[in-house]
Amino acid sequence: MKLFSAEQIYAADKFTIQKQKIGSDELMERAAVQIFNWLHTRMQGAQVKIHLFCGIGNNGGDGIALARHLQEHGYNIAVYVVNYSKTRSKDFLINLERLKDRKIWPEFLDSDCELPEIGKDDVIVDAIFGIGLNRNPEKWVVNLMKHLDVSQAFVLSVDIPSGLFMNKPPDNEDFVVKANHTLSFQAPKLVFFLPQTGRFTDTWEVLDIGLDTEYLATTKSEFELIGKNEVLPLYLPRKKFSHKGTYGHSLLIGGSLGKMGAVHLSAKACLYAGSGLVTAYVPQCGTLPLQTNIPEVMVATDTNETQISKIEHHFEPSAIGIGIGMGTHDKTIKAFSGFMENNKVPLVIDADGLNILSQNKELLKKLPAQTILTPHPKELERLIGKWKDDFEKLKKVKAFSKKWDCIIIIKGAHTIIVHERMGYINTTGNPGMATAGSGDVLTGIITGLIAQGYIPLHAAMFGVYLHGRAGDMAIEKTGYQSLTATRIIEAIGKAYIDLFAVPEQPQVQEEK
Numbered sequence: 001m002k003l004f005s006a007e008q009i010y011a012a013d014k015f016t017i018q019k020q021k022i023g024s025d026e027l028m029e030r031a032a033v034q035i036f037n038w039l040h041t042r043m044q045g046a047q048v049k050i051h052l053f054c055g056i057g058n059n060g061g062d063g064i065a066l067a068r069h070l071q072e073h074g075y076n077i078a079v080y081v082v083n084y085s086k087t088r089s090k091d092f093l094i095n096l097e098r099l100k101d102r103k104i105w106p107e108f109l110d111s112d113c114e115l116p117e118i119g120k121d122d123v124i125v126d127a128i129f130g131i132g133l134n135r136n137p138e139k140w141v142v143n144l145m146k147h148l149d150v151s152q153a154f155v156l157s158v159d160i161p162s163g164l165f166m167n168k169p170p171d172n173e174d175f176v177v178k179a180n181h182t183l184s185f186q187a188p189k190l191v192f193f194l195p196q197t198g199r200f201t202d203t204w205e206v207l208d209i210g211l212d213t214e215y216l217a218t219t220k221s222e223f224e225l226i227g228k229n230e231v232l233p234l235y236l237p238r239k240k241f242s243h244k245g246t247y248g249h250s251l252l253i254g255g256s257l258g259k260m261g262a263v264h265l266s267a268k269a270c271l272y273a274g275s276g277l278v279t280a281y282v283p284q285c286g287t288l289p290l291q292t293n294i295p296e297v298m299v300a301t302d303t304n305e306t307q308i309s310k311i312e313h314h315f316e317p318s319a320i321g322i323g324i325g326m327g328t329h330d331k332t333i334k335a336f337s338g339f340m341e342n343n344k345v346p347l348v349i350d351a352d353g354l355n356i357l358s359q360n361k362e363l364l365k366k367l368p369a370q371t372i373l374t375p376h377p378k379e380l381e382r383l384i385g386k387w388k389d390d391f392e393k394l395k396k397v398k399a400f401s402k403k404w405d406c407i408i409i410i411k412g413a414h415t416i417i418v419h420e421r422m423g424y425i426n427t428t429g430n431p432g433m434a435t436a437g438s439g440d441v442l443t444g445i446i447t448g449l450i451a452q453g454y455i456p457l458h459a460a461m462f463g464v465y466l467h468g469r470a471g472d473m474a475i476e477k478t479g480y481q482s483l484t485a486t487r488i489i490e491a492i493g494k495a496y497i498d499l500f501a502v503p504e505q506p507q508v509q510e511e512k
Protein backbone atom coordinates (compact mmCIF):
# COMPACT_ATOMS: atom_id res chain seq x y z
CA MET A 1 0.00 0.00 0.00
CA LYS A 2 1.40 3.38 -0.99
CA LEU A 3 1.95 6.20 1.49
CA PHE A 4 1.41 9.56 -0.14
CA SER A 5 2.75 13.03 0.69
CA ALA A 6 0.34 15.89 1.49
CA GLU A 7 0.95 17.35 -1.99
CA GLN A 8 0.06 14.05 -3.64
CA ILE A 9 -3.16 13.79 -1.61
CA TYR A 10 -4.20 17.33 -2.58
CA ALA A 11 -3.44 16.49 -6.22
CA ALA A 12 -5.49 13.29 -5.96
CA ASP A 13 -8.39 15.33 -4.56
CA LYS A 14 -8.23 17.75 -7.43
CA PHE A 15 -7.99 15.03 -10.04
CA THR A 16 -10.89 13.08 -8.51
CA ILE A 17 -13.12 16.16 -8.36
CA GLN A 18 -12.52 16.85 -12.06
CA LYS A 19 -12.84 13.26 -13.24
CA GLN A 20 -15.91 12.37 -11.19
CA LYS A 21 -17.45 15.79 -11.86
CA ILE A 22 -18.21 16.43 -8.20
CA GLY A 23 -17.78 19.39 -5.88
CA SER A 24 -15.04 19.33 -3.24
CA ASP A 25 -17.78 19.35 -0.59
CA GLU A 26 -18.81 15.93 -1.92
CA LEU A 27 -15.43 14.48 -0.90
CA MET A 28 -15.87 16.04 2.52
CA GLU A 29 -19.33 14.51 2.71
CA ARG A 30 -17.93 11.07 1.84
CA ALA A 31 -15.28 11.47 4.53
CA ALA A 32 -17.88 12.47 7.11
CA VAL A 33 -20.26 9.65 6.17
CA GLN A 34 -17.45 7.11 6.45
CA ILE A 35 -16.53 8.32 9.93
CA PHE A 36 -20.17 8.41 10.92
CA ASN A 37 -20.64 4.79 9.79
CA TRP A 38 -17.56 3.76 11.73
CA LEU A 39 -18.85 5.38 14.91
CA HIS A 40 -22.46 4.31 14.44
CA THR A 41 -21.48 0.65 13.97
CA ARG A 42 -19.69 0.75 17.28
CA MET A 43 -21.93 3.02 19.32
CA GLN A 44 -25.34 1.81 18.09
CA GLY A 45 -27.00 5.01 19.24
CA ALA A 46 -25.49 4.98 22.76
CA GLN A 47 -26.00 8.31 24.50
CA VAL A 48 -22.35 8.76 25.46
CA LYS A 49 -21.42 12.41 25.08
CA ILE A 50 -19.44 13.07 21.88
CA HIS A 51 -17.39 16.29 21.87
CA LEU A 52 -16.40 17.38 18.36
CA PHE A 53 -13.47 19.81 18.23
CA CYS A 54 -13.34 21.26 14.73
CA GLY A 55 -10.73 23.58 13.22
CA ILE A 56 -11.55 26.03 10.44
CA GLY A 57 -9.89 24.18 7.53
CA ASN A 58 -11.10 21.09 5.75
CA ASN A 59 -10.24 18.83 8.67
CA GLY A 60 -12.56 20.96 10.76
CA GLY A 61 -15.10 20.79 7.92
CA ASP A 62 -15.04 16.98 8.17
CA GLY A 63 -15.83 17.31 11.87
CA ILE A 64 -18.68 19.76 11.29
CA ALA A 65 -20.21 17.51 8.60
CA LEU A 66 -19.87 14.52 10.93
CA ALA A 67 -21.71 16.47 13.66
CA ARG A 68 -24.71 16.86 11.34
CA HIS A 69 -24.92 13.09 10.71
CA LEU A 70 -24.55 12.31 14.39
CA GLN A 71 -27.31 14.78 15.26
CA GLU A 72 -29.61 13.34 12.60
CA HIS A 73 -29.23 9.94 14.25
CA GLY A 74 -29.99 11.22 17.73
CA TYR A 75 -26.50 11.21 19.22
CA ASN A 76 -25.62 13.34 22.22
CA ILE A 77 -23.17 15.85 20.75
CA ALA A 78 -21.37 19.07 21.62
CA VAL A 79 -19.71 20.91 18.74
CA TYR A 80 -16.84 23.38 19.18
CA VAL A 81 -15.10 25.47 16.54
CA VAL A 82 -11.44 25.87 17.42
CA ASN A 83 -11.29 29.34 16.00
CA TYR A 84 -7.54 29.70 15.41
CA SER A 85 -7.80 31.73 12.20
CA LYS A 86 -10.16 34.01 10.33
CA THR A 87 -9.37 32.27 7.02
CA ARG A 88 -11.93 29.52 6.89
CA SER A 89 -12.07 26.97 4.11
CA LYS A 90 -14.96 27.07 1.65
CA ASP A 91 -16.18 23.60 2.50
CA PHE A 92 -15.92 24.27 6.21
CA LEU A 93 -18.26 27.23 5.72
CA ILE A 94 -20.70 25.22 3.58
CA ASN A 95 -20.93 22.62 6.31
CA LEU A 96 -21.21 25.19 9.08
CA GLU A 97 -24.25 26.63 7.28
CA ARG A 98 -25.75 23.15 6.90
CA LEU A 99 -25.30 22.62 10.61
CA LYS A 100 -26.87 25.94 11.49
CA ASP A 101 -29.80 25.09 9.21
CA ARG A 102 -30.44 22.24 11.63
CA LYS A 103 -30.37 24.67 14.53
CA ILE A 104 -27.07 23.47 15.88
CA TRP A 105 -24.88 26.35 17.04
CA PRO A 106 -21.35 25.33 17.75
CA GLU A 107 -19.48 26.95 20.61
CA PHE A 108 -16.63 29.10 19.26
CA LEU A 109 -13.40 28.64 21.23
CA ASP A 110 -10.60 31.17 21.17
CA SER A 111 -7.66 32.34 23.22
CA ASP A 112 -9.63 33.72 26.16
CA CYS A 113 -12.53 31.31 26.43
CA GLU A 114 -13.15 28.74 29.11
CA LEU A 115 -12.44 25.17 28.09
CA PRO A 116 -15.42 22.81 28.11
CA GLU A 117 -15.81 20.13 30.70
CA ILE A 118 -15.15 16.62 29.41
CA GLY A 119 -15.92 13.43 31.33
CA LYS A 120 -13.53 10.50 31.21
CA ASP A 121 -16.19 8.27 29.71
CA ASP A 122 -16.98 10.75 26.94
CA VAL A 123 -15.74 10.53 23.36
CA ILE A 124 -13.66 13.26 21.71
CA VAL A 125 -13.55 13.72 17.96
CA ASP A 126 -10.32 15.53 17.08
CA ALA A 127 -10.82 17.47 13.83
CA ILE A 128 -8.67 20.49 14.71
CA PHE A 129 -5.85 20.18 12.16
CA GLY A 130 -5.39 17.73 9.30
CA ILE A 131 -2.63 17.35 6.76
CA GLY A 132 -2.64 21.10 6.12
CA LEU A 133 -0.80 22.02 9.34
CA ASN A 134 2.11 24.26 8.36
CA ARG A 135 3.24 25.90 11.60
CA ASN A 136 3.10 25.26 15.33
CA PRO A 137 -0.32 25.68 16.90
CA GLU A 138 -0.80 28.74 19.10
CA LYS A 139 -0.41 28.49 22.86
CA TRP A 140 -4.12 28.42 23.64
CA VAL A 141 -4.67 25.62 21.12
CA VAL A 142 -1.84 23.69 22.79
CA ASN A 143 -3.61 24.23 26.13
CA LEU A 144 -6.78 22.84 24.60
CA MET A 145 -4.82 19.78 23.40
CA LYS A 146 -3.53 19.23 26.95
CA HIS A 147 -7.07 19.63 28.26
CA LEU A 148 -8.23 16.86 25.91
CA ASP A 149 -5.39 14.65 27.09
CA VAL A 150 -6.01 15.05 30.83
CA SER A 151 -9.73 14.36 30.36
CA GLN A 152 -8.83 10.67 29.73
CA ALA A 153 -11.76 10.49 27.32
CA PHE A 154 -11.38 8.29 24.20
CA VAL A 155 -9.88 10.42 21.42
CA LEU A 156 -10.75 9.63 17.82
CA SER A 157 -8.64 11.67 15.41
CA VAL A 158 -9.87 12.55 11.95
CA ASP A 159 -7.28 11.79 9.24
CA ILE A 160 -4.22 12.45 11.45
CA PRO A 161 -3.75 13.39 15.11
CA SER A 162 -4.00 17.20 15.12
CA GLY A 163 -0.61 18.86 15.39
CA LEU A 164 1.34 16.24 13.46
CA PHE A 165 3.08 17.55 10.35
CA MET A 166 3.30 15.29 7.32
CA ASN A 167 7.02 15.80 6.74
CA LYS A 168 8.72 16.65 10.03
CA PRO A 169 8.37 15.83 13.72
CA PRO A 170 6.58 18.26 16.04
CA ASP A 171 8.81 20.76 17.86
CA ASN A 172 7.29 19.67 21.14
CA GLU A 173 5.18 16.65 22.00
CA ASP A 174 2.65 18.89 23.77
CA PHE A 175 1.81 20.37 20.36
CA VAL A 176 0.05 17.17 19.26
CA VAL A 177 -3.24 15.53 20.22
CA LYS A 178 -2.71 12.02 21.61
CA ALA A 179 -5.15 9.85 19.75
CA ASN A 180 -6.47 6.49 20.82
CA HIS A 181 -7.48 5.77 17.26
CA THR A 182 -7.12 7.59 13.96
CA LEU A 183 -9.36 7.23 10.93
CA SER A 184 -7.18 8.21 8.01
CA PHE A 185 -8.55 8.94 4.58
CA GLN A 186 -7.60 6.75 1.61
CA ALA A 187 -4.09 5.84 2.78
CA PRO A 188 -2.22 5.79 6.09
CA LYS A 189 0.33 8.54 6.66
CA LEU A 190 4.11 7.98 6.88
CA VAL A 191 4.19 9.57 10.35
CA PHE A 192 2.19 6.66 11.80
CA PHE A 193 5.20 4.39 11.32
CA LEU A 194 8.19 6.42 12.50
CA PRO A 195 9.45 6.08 16.09
CA GLN A 196 9.24 9.83 16.84
CA THR A 197 5.71 10.36 15.53
CA GLY A 198 4.06 6.92 15.51
CA ARG A 199 3.30 7.09 19.23
CA PHE A 200 0.73 9.86 18.83
CA THR A 201 -1.89 7.33 17.76
CA ASP A 202 -2.30 3.93 19.41
CA THR A 203 -4.01 2.44 16.37
CA TRP A 204 -5.21 3.58 12.95
CA GLU A 205 -7.50 2.52 10.17
CA VAL A 206 -8.01 3.66 6.60
CA LEU A 207 -11.36 4.85 5.26
CA ASP A 208 -11.90 4.78 1.52
CA ILE A 209 -13.33 8.08 0.30
CA GLY A 210 -13.26 7.08 -3.35
CA LEU A 211 -10.28 9.06 -4.63
CA ASP A 212 -9.58 8.12 -8.24
CA THR A 213 -8.04 4.64 -8.26
CA GLU A 214 -6.16 5.12 -11.51
CA TYR A 215 -4.55 8.28 -10.17
CA LEU A 216 -3.50 6.50 -6.99
CA ALA A 217 -2.19 3.49 -8.91
CA THR A 218 -0.06 5.56 -11.26
CA THR A 219 1.29 8.06 -8.74
CA LYS A 220 4.74 7.08 -7.48
CA SER A 221 5.11 7.31 -3.73
CA GLU A 222 8.39 7.30 -1.82
CA PHE A 223 7.13 4.89 0.82
CA GLU A 224 5.09 1.71 0.68
CA LEU A 225 3.64 -0.51 3.37
CA ILE A 226 4.60 -4.17 3.14
CA GLY A 227 1.89 -6.63 4.10
CA LYS A 228 0.75 -10.02 2.84
CA ASN A 229 -0.58 -8.58 -0.42
CA GLU A 230 2.80 -7.12 -1.24
CA VAL A 231 4.95 -10.14 -0.37
CA LEU A 232 2.80 -12.92 -1.73
CA PRO A 233 3.70 -12.17 -5.40
CA LEU A 234 7.39 -12.40 -4.45
CA TYR A 235 7.09 -15.96 -3.13
CA LEU A 236 9.11 -18.56 -5.02
CA PRO A 237 7.33 -21.93 -4.95
CA ARG A 238 9.11 -25.22 -4.31
CA LYS A 239 9.30 -27.34 -7.48
CA LYS A 240 8.46 -31.03 -7.64
CA PHE A 241 11.63 -32.20 -9.42
CA SER A 242 13.99 -30.10 -7.36
CA HIS A 243 16.80 -31.17 -5.05
CA LYS A 244 18.72 -29.50 -2.28
CA GLY A 245 21.11 -27.98 -4.79
CA THR A 246 18.18 -26.12 -6.34
CA TYR A 247 17.73 -24.08 -3.18
CA GLY A 248 21.25 -22.85 -2.76
CA HIS A 249 24.09 -23.20 -0.30
CA SER A 250 24.23 -20.48 2.34
CA LEU A 251 27.36 -19.57 4.22
CA LEU A 252 27.09 -17.86 7.60
CA ILE A 253 30.29 -16.37 8.92
CA GLY A 254 30.62 -15.22 12.51
CA GLY A 255 30.82 -16.25 16.13
CA SER A 256 33.47 -15.80 18.78
CA LEU A 257 34.02 -17.31 22.18
CA GLY A 258 30.87 -16.58 24.20
CA LYS A 259 28.85 -15.47 21.18
CA MET A 260 28.49 -18.68 19.26
CA GLY A 261 24.74 -18.69 19.86
CA ALA A 262 24.34 -15.91 17.29
CA VAL A 263 25.64 -18.17 14.51
CA HIS A 264 23.55 -21.04 15.80
CA LEU A 265 20.41 -18.88 15.55
CA SER A 266 21.26 -17.50 12.11
CA ALA A 267 22.12 -20.90 10.68
CA LYS A 268 18.97 -22.50 12.04
CA ALA A 269 16.80 -19.64 10.75
CA CYS A 270 18.50 -19.94 7.35
CA LEU A 271 17.57 -23.65 7.19
CA TYR A 272 14.02 -23.00 8.32
CA ALA A 273 13.68 -20.28 5.66
CA GLY A 274 14.39 -22.98 3.08
CA SER A 275 18.06 -22.82 2.13
CA GLY A 276 19.03 -26.16 0.53
CA LEU A 277 22.36 -26.38 2.34
CA VAL A 278 23.82 -24.30 5.15
CA THR A 279 27.44 -24.04 6.26
CA ALA A 280 28.57 -22.06 9.27
CA TYR A 281 32.10 -20.68 9.31
CA VAL A 282 33.20 -20.22 12.92
CA PRO A 283 36.26 -20.23 15.17
CA GLN A 284 37.21 -23.69 16.40
CA CYS A 285 35.40 -23.37 19.71
CA GLY A 286 32.15 -23.30 17.75
CA THR A 287 32.46 -26.69 16.08
CA LEU A 288 31.24 -28.92 18.88
CA PRO A 289 28.23 -26.86 20.00
CA LEU A 290 27.07 -26.30 16.43
CA GLN A 291 27.52 -29.90 15.34
CA THR A 292 25.74 -31.12 18.43
CA ASN A 293 22.84 -28.71 18.32
CA ILE A 294 22.02 -28.43 14.63
CA PRO A 295 23.07 -31.59 12.80
CA GLU A 296 21.66 -30.32 9.49
CA VAL A 297 24.21 -27.50 9.38
CA MET A 298 27.75 -28.12 8.16
CA VAL A 299 30.62 -26.44 9.99
CA ALA A 300 33.84 -25.06 8.57
CA THR A 301 36.38 -23.80 11.05
CA ASP A 302 38.87 -21.02 11.28
CA THR A 303 42.41 -21.87 12.40
CA ASN A 304 41.87 -19.72 15.51
CA GLU A 305 40.27 -21.18 18.62
CA THR A 306 38.25 -18.16 19.81
CA GLN A 307 37.81 -15.68 16.94
CA ILE A 308 37.61 -15.45 13.22
CA SER A 309 41.15 -14.75 11.97
CA LYS A 310 41.09 -15.74 8.30
CA ILE A 311 38.07 -16.40 6.14
CA GLU A 312 38.54 -19.26 3.70
CA HIS A 313 35.91 -21.45 2.18
CA HIS A 314 36.32 -24.21 -0.35
CA PHE A 315 33.00 -24.09 -2.14
CA GLU A 316 31.02 -21.47 -4.06
CA PRO A 317 28.21 -20.29 -1.75
CA SER A 318 25.00 -18.91 -3.25
CA ALA A 319 24.75 -16.25 -0.52
CA ILE A 320 26.78 -15.19 2.51
CA GLY A 321 25.60 -13.71 5.81
CA ILE A 322 28.45 -12.24 7.85
CA GLY A 323 29.04 -10.48 11.15
CA ILE A 324 26.74 -12.22 13.65
CA GLY A 325 28.47 -12.64 17.01
CA MET A 326 31.79 -12.09 15.25
CA GLY A 327 33.37 -9.51 17.58
CA THR A 328 35.76 -6.78 16.47
CA HIS A 329 39.12 -8.27 17.43
CA ASP A 330 42.03 -6.90 15.36
CA LYS A 331 42.51 -10.30 13.76
CA THR A 332 38.83 -10.39 12.83
CA ILE A 333 38.93 -6.91 11.30
CA LYS A 334 41.85 -8.05 9.16
CA ALA A 335 40.03 -11.22 8.15
CA PHE A 336 36.90 -9.26 7.29
CA SER A 337 38.87 -6.77 5.17
CA GLY A 338 40.63 -9.60 3.33
CA PHE A 339 37.29 -11.29 2.71
CA MET A 340 35.76 -8.07 1.34
CA GLU A 341 38.67 -7.62 -1.07
CA ASN A 342 37.90 -10.86 -2.86
CA ASN A 343 34.24 -11.67 -2.28
CA LYS A 344 31.79 -11.44 -5.17
CA VAL A 345 29.00 -13.56 -3.64
CA PRO A 346 25.71 -11.78 -2.69
CA LEU A 347 26.12 -10.56 0.85
CA VAL A 348 24.13 -9.78 3.99
CA ILE A 349 26.13 -7.85 6.59
CA ASP A 350 24.94 -7.64 10.19
CA ALA A 351 26.11 -6.75 13.70
CA ASP A 352 29.93 -6.69 14.06
CA GLY A 353 30.28 -6.82 10.28
CA LEU A 354 28.52 -3.44 10.25
CA ASN A 355 30.63 -2.14 13.11
CA ILE A 356 33.83 -3.05 11.27
CA LEU A 357 32.46 -1.48 8.11
CA SER A 358 31.70 1.73 10.01
CA GLN A 359 35.25 1.95 11.29
CA ASN A 360 36.75 1.12 7.90
CA LYS A 361 34.64 3.07 5.44
CA GLU A 362 37.03 2.35 2.55
CA LEU A 363 35.55 -1.18 2.58
CA LEU A 364 32.24 0.24 1.35
CA LYS A 365 33.78 0.38 -2.12
CA LYS A 366 34.11 -3.39 -2.01
CA LEU A 367 30.46 -4.17 -1.36
CA PRO A 368 29.03 -6.44 -4.05
CA ALA A 369 26.08 -4.77 -5.86
CA GLN A 370 22.85 -4.86 -3.84
CA THR A 371 24.47 -5.97 -0.60
CA ILE A 372 22.01 -5.98 2.29
CA LEU A 373 22.97 -4.18 5.50
CA THR A 374 20.80 -4.86 8.54
CA PRO A 375 21.57 -2.23 11.20
CA HIS A 376 19.60 -1.54 14.35
CA PRO A 377 19.50 2.23 15.12
CA LYS A 378 22.85 2.29 16.98
CA GLU A 379 24.64 0.42 14.21
CA LEU A 380 23.03 2.72 11.67
CA GLU A 381 24.33 5.79 13.50
CA ARG A 382 27.86 4.37 13.39
CA LEU A 383 27.43 3.84 9.66
CA ILE A 384 25.86 7.12 8.50
CA GLY A 385 26.47 9.50 11.43
CA LYS A 386 23.92 11.26 13.63
CA TRP A 387 20.60 12.57 12.31
CA LYS A 388 18.42 15.36 13.60
CA ASP A 389 15.12 13.49 13.23
CA ASP A 390 13.53 10.44 11.60
CA PHE A 391 12.95 12.31 8.35
CA GLU A 392 16.58 13.32 8.03
CA LYS A 393 17.56 9.74 8.91
CA LEU A 394 15.50 8.42 6.00
CA LYS A 395 16.98 10.98 3.62
CA LYS A 396 20.52 10.08 4.67
CA VAL A 397 19.86 6.35 4.36
CA LYS A 398 18.37 6.80 0.88
CA ALA A 399 21.45 8.75 -0.21
CA PHE A 400 23.72 6.09 1.32
CA SER A 401 21.84 3.31 -0.46
CA LYS A 402 22.19 5.08 -3.79
CA LYS A 403 25.84 5.97 -3.31
CA TRP A 404 26.95 2.46 -2.34
CA ASP A 405 24.38 0.49 -4.35
CA CYS A 406 23.14 -1.33 -1.27
CA ILE A 407 19.87 -2.14 0.51
CA ILE A 408 19.57 -0.97 4.09
CA ILE A 409 17.19 -2.57 6.54
CA ILE A 410 16.56 -0.13 9.39
CA LYS A 411 15.37 -2.45 12.14
CA GLY A 412 12.75 -1.36 14.64
CA ALA A 413 9.06 -1.61 15.51
CA HIS A 414 8.32 -0.84 11.86
CA THR A 415 11.40 -2.03 10.05
CA ILE A 416 12.07 0.04 6.93
CA ILE A 417 13.83 -1.42 3.91
CA VAL A 418 15.52 1.36 2.00
CA HIS A 419 16.47 0.95 -1.63
CA GLU A 420 17.58 4.11 -3.41
CA ARG A 421 14.57 6.48 -3.43
CA MET A 422 12.12 3.96 -1.97
CA GLY A 423 11.35 2.98 1.60
CA TYR A 424 9.32 -0.20 2.24
CA ILE A 425 7.74 -0.25 5.68
CA ASN A 426 7.02 -3.57 7.34
CA THR A 427 3.72 -4.18 9.11
CA THR A 428 4.47 -7.44 10.96
CA GLY A 429 6.29 -7.96 14.25
CA ASN A 430 5.69 -7.05 17.87
CA PRO A 431 7.51 -5.77 20.96
CA GLY A 432 8.17 -9.37 22.06
CA MET A 433 10.80 -9.39 19.33
CA ALA A 434 12.91 -6.90 21.24
CA THR A 435 14.86 -9.88 22.56
CA ALA A 436 18.40 -11.21 22.27
CA GLY A 437 19.14 -12.85 18.96
CA SER A 438 16.05 -11.87 17.00
CA GLY A 439 18.24 -9.84 14.63
CA ASP A 440 20.48 -12.88 14.09
CA VAL A 441 17.38 -14.80 13.03
CA LEU A 442 16.57 -12.11 10.46
CA THR A 443 20.07 -12.31 8.97
CA GLY A 444 19.73 -16.08 8.61
CA ILE A 445 16.32 -15.83 6.97
CA ILE A 446 17.40 -13.23 4.40
CA THR A 447 20.63 -15.09 3.55
CA GLY A 448 18.59 -18.27 3.05
CA LEU A 449 16.15 -16.47 0.77
CA ILE A 450 18.90 -15.07 -1.46
CA ALA A 451 20.43 -18.56 -1.64
CA GLN A 452 17.08 -19.87 -2.92
CA GLY A 453 17.01 -17.35 -5.76
CA TYR A 454 15.19 -14.31 -4.39
CA ILE A 455 16.79 -11.12 -5.69
CA PRO A 456 18.23 -9.14 -2.75
CA LEU A 457 15.45 -6.52 -2.58
CA HIS A 458 12.78 -9.21 -2.62
CA ALA A 459 14.70 -11.27 -0.06
CA ALA A 460 14.84 -8.20 2.20
CA MET A 461 11.12 -7.45 1.87
CA PHE A 462 9.97 -11.06 2.08
CA GLY A 463 12.41 -11.88 4.89
CA VAL A 464 11.50 -8.91 7.08
CA TYR A 465 7.79 -9.66 6.63
CA LEU A 466 8.25 -13.39 7.34
CA HIS A 467 10.43 -12.73 10.42
CA GLY A 468 7.80 -10.39 11.89
CA ARG A 469 4.95 -12.72 11.03
CA ALA A 470 6.78 -15.64 12.68
CA GLY A 471 7.18 -13.43 15.77
CA ASP A 472 3.46 -12.61 15.69
CA MET A 473 2.50 -16.27 15.42
CA ALA A 474 4.96 -17.34 18.12
CA ILE A 475 3.57 -14.93 20.75
CA GLU A 476 0.22 -16.69 20.57
CA LYS A 477 1.91 -19.37 22.72
CA THR A 478 4.61 -17.38 24.53
CA GLY A 479 3.22 -13.90 25.13
CA TYR A 480 5.52 -10.91 24.58
CA GLN A 481 7.85 -11.38 27.53
CA SER A 482 8.69 -15.03 26.95
CA LEU A 483 9.24 -14.84 23.23
CA THR A 484 12.77 -15.98 22.38
CA ALA A 485 14.70 -15.95 19.13
CA THR A 486 14.43 -19.75 19.00
CA ARG A 487 10.66 -19.58 19.19
CA ILE A 488 10.67 -17.10 16.29
CA ILE A 489 12.66 -19.62 14.22
CA GLU A 490 10.27 -22.41 15.13
CA ALA A 491 7.35 -20.33 13.88
CA ILE A 492 8.88 -19.61 10.43
CA GLY A 493 7.06 -22.64 8.99
CA LYS A 494 3.74 -21.40 10.32
CA ALA A 495 4.43 -17.96 8.84
CA TYR A 496 5.00 -19.57 5.43
CA ILE A 497 1.76 -21.52 5.67
CA ASP A 498 -0.07 -18.39 6.78
CA LEU A 499 0.89 -16.67 3.51
CA PHE A 500 -1.65 -18.88 1.78
CA ALA A 501 -4.30 -18.95 4.49
CA VAL A 502 -7.59 -17.64 3.18
CA PRO A 503 -9.45 -15.40 5.63
CA GLU A 504 -12.47 -17.17 7.11
CA GLN A 505 -15.64 -16.43 5.17
CA PRO A 506 -18.86 -15.62 7.00
CA GLN A 507 -21.10 -18.70 7.08
CA VAL A 508 -23.91 -18.67 4.55
CA GLN A 509 -27.14 -20.39 5.52
CA GLU A 510 -27.94 -23.27 3.22
CA GLU A 511 -31.19 -23.13 1.29
CA LYS A 512 -33.67 -25.82 2.29
Ligand SMILES: NC(=O)C1=CN([C@@H]2O[C@H](COP(=O)(O)OP(=O)(O)OC[C@H]3O[C@@H](n4cnc5c(N)ncnc54)[C@H](O)[C@@H]3O)[C@@H](O)[C@H]2O)[C@@H](O)CC1
Binding pocket: 009, 010, 013, 027, 028, 031, 055, 056, 057, 058, 059, 060, 061, 062, 084, 085, 089, 128, 129, 130, 131, 132, 133, 134, 135, 136, 137, 138, 158, 159, 160, 185, 186, 209, 211
Ligand atom coordinates in the same frame (compact mmCIF):
# COMPACT_ATOMS: atom_id res chain seq x y z
N1 LIG B 1 -8.40 13.52 0.08
C1 LIG B 1 -8.53 13.72 1.35
O1 LIG B 1 -7.78 13.13 2.11
C2 LIG B 1 -9.57 14.65 1.87
C3 LIG B 1 -9.26 15.34 3.01
N2 LIG B 1 -10.12 16.12 3.65
C4 LIG B 1 -9.70 16.80 4.89
O2 LIG B 1 -8.93 17.94 4.60
C5 LIG B 1 -7.85 18.03 5.50
C6 LIG B 1 -6.87 19.00 5.00
O3 LIG B 1 -7.50 20.24 5.04
P1 LIG B 1 -6.82 21.66 4.88
O4 LIG B 1 -5.88 21.62 3.75
O5 LIG B 1 -7.89 22.66 4.87
O6 LIG B 1 -5.97 21.82 6.17
P2 LIG B 1 -6.23 21.63 7.70
O7 LIG B 1 -7.66 21.57 8.03
O8 LIG B 1 -5.37 20.52 8.13
O9 LIG B 1 -5.51 22.95 8.22
C7 LIG B 1 -6.12 24.09 8.59
C8 LIG B 1 -5.82 25.35 7.85
O10 LIG B 1 -5.22 26.21 8.79
C9 LIG B 1 -3.99 26.74 8.36
N3 LIG B 1 -3.02 26.39 9.39
C10 LIG B 1 -2.12 25.40 9.32
N4 LIG B 1 -1.41 25.35 10.45
C11 LIG B 1 -1.91 26.31 11.25
C12 LIG B 1 -1.60 26.75 12.55
N5 LIG B 1 -0.64 26.18 13.27
N6 LIG B 1 -2.30 27.75 13.09
C13 LIG B 1 -3.29 28.33 12.40
N7 LIG B 1 -3.63 27.97 11.15
C14 LIG B 1 -2.95 26.98 10.59
C15 LIG B 1 -3.65 26.07 7.06
O11 LIG B 1 -3.21 27.07 6.16
C16 LIG B 1 -4.92 25.34 6.65
O12 LIG B 1 -5.59 26.07 5.66
C17 LIG B 1 -7.46 16.60 5.64
O13 LIG B 1 -6.63 16.34 6.72
C18 LIG B 1 -8.81 15.92 5.75
O14 LIG B 1 -9.27 15.93 7.07
C19 LIG B 1 -11.56 15.97 3.36
O15 LIG B 1 -12.28 17.08 3.73
C20 LIG B 1 -11.85 15.63 1.93
C21 LIG B 1 -10.85 14.82 1.18
Ligand SMILES: Nc1ncnc2c1ncn2[C@@H]1O[C@H](COP(=O)(O)OP(=O)(O)O)[C@@H](O)[C@H]1O
Binding pocket: 376, 411, 412, 413, 414, 415, 428, 429, 430, 431, 432, 433, 434, 435, 436, 437, 438, 439, 440, 441, 442, 467
Ligand atom coordinates in the same frame (compact mmCIF):
# COMPACT_ATOMS: atom_id res chain seq x y z
N1 LIG C 1 9.05 -3.27 19.29
C1 LIG C 1 9.30 -4.06 18.24
N2 LIG C 1 8.32 -4.37 17.37
C2 LIG C 1 8.57 -5.15 16.29
N3 LIG C 1 9.79 -5.69 16.01
C3 LIG C 1 10.80 -5.42 16.83
C4 LIG C 1 10.61 -4.60 17.99
N4 LIG C 1 11.81 -4.50 18.60
C5 LIG C 1 12.69 -5.23 17.89
N5 LIG C 1 12.09 -5.79 16.83
C6 LIG C 1 12.74 -6.61 15.78
O1 LIG C 1 13.65 -7.51 16.38
C7 LIG C 1 14.90 -7.52 15.69
C8 LIG C 1 15.99 -7.05 16.66
O2 LIG C 1 17.23 -7.03 16.04
P1 LIG C 1 18.56 -6.62 16.79
O3 LIG C 1 18.39 -5.35 17.52
O4 LIG C 1 19.68 -6.73 15.82
O5 LIG C 1 18.68 -7.78 17.88
P2 LIG C 1 19.87 -8.78 18.24
O6 LIG C 1 21.14 -8.02 18.08
O7 LIG C 1 19.62 -9.15 19.67
O8 LIG C 1 19.75 -9.93 17.34
C9 LIG C 1 14.73 -6.62 14.49
O9 LIG C 1 14.35 -7.37 13.37
C10 LIG C 1 13.59 -5.70 14.91
O10 LIG C 1 12.86 -5.19 13.82
Ligand SMILES: [K+]
Binding pocket: 059, 126, 127, 128, 129, 130, 157, 158, 159, 160, 161, 162
Ligand atom coordinates in the same frame (compact mmCIF):
# COMPACT_ATOMS: atom_id res chain seq x y z
K1 LIG D 1 -7.20 15.77 13.08
